[in-house]
Amino acid sequence: MAKFVAGQTIVAVKDFNSSYYGRIITTGKRYEVLSAGQYTGRVGVRDDRGSKRFFSPDHFMSVQAYEFKKAQERMNRFEPGEIVPVGSFGDHLFLRDNHGIIHVQPKPKRKTPRSIKIDPADAKAALTKMLKDVYGIDATVEQVIGAMDKSLELVLGE
Structure with missing residues (x-):
């Protein structure tokens, strides 16, 4: 009690x-x-x-x-028919189903993209935001690149 x-x-x-x-x-x-x-x-x-x-x-x-108790229930939740990865060794992946049977499958090969298309305007906006947030520079990417020809200290100095 x-x-x-x-x-x-x-x-x-x-x-x-x-x-x-x-x-x-x-x-x-x-x-x-x-x-x-x-x-x-x-x-x-x-x-x-x-x-x-x-x-x-x-x-x-x-x-x-x-x-x-709720966290334990979430961790121990096991849906019927669900297959859960339990580990891997070499090129094989070990999976367990809801009956406790271990299945062995080859690991899937990861596909890496050969090229990624990015809109130049989005890239410039992201880099400008990074300059402002990370480095505290209140300038656009074009201004920084243009100033690098003259002097990098001009941009980063106070």
């Missing part, structure tokens, strides 16, 4: 449905502990309708524990 204290923020791990009110505690929603039973450990929170109610501490987790 978890011990919670007044003022602590907790997260609901189970929905709680009332036959009269419907759902009054929602999974994944954060609640603030208003009070906790000294002997029973029951937690007093404001439900989704705004009323103070007492619930079993089994319905809640601390925020840190809940986020850790």
Whole structure:
């Protein structure tokens, strides 16, 4: 049984449905502990309708524990039919399916582009932005190239 204290923020791990009110505690929603039973450990929170109610501490987790649990679930999530790479050796790639069977395939060859077409206006704009952001030079690329003929110190000096 978890011990919670007044003022602590907790997260609901189970929905709680009332036959009269419907759902009054929602999974994944954060609640603030208003009070906790000294002997029973029951937690007093404001439900989704705004009323103070007492619930079993089994319905809640601390925020840190809940986020850790969710991170573990994301890491361990395995979709049916999904093939996950588990490693490689030499020219072979080892894959695992949802039944735990290891499959070996040759590594795919990476295709490198032989040439890339870039619009000259986009390249000039990107280089000008880099000059301003990285080097603090408030000039266009054409101005810098033109000044390099005369003196590089003229452009970079203060």
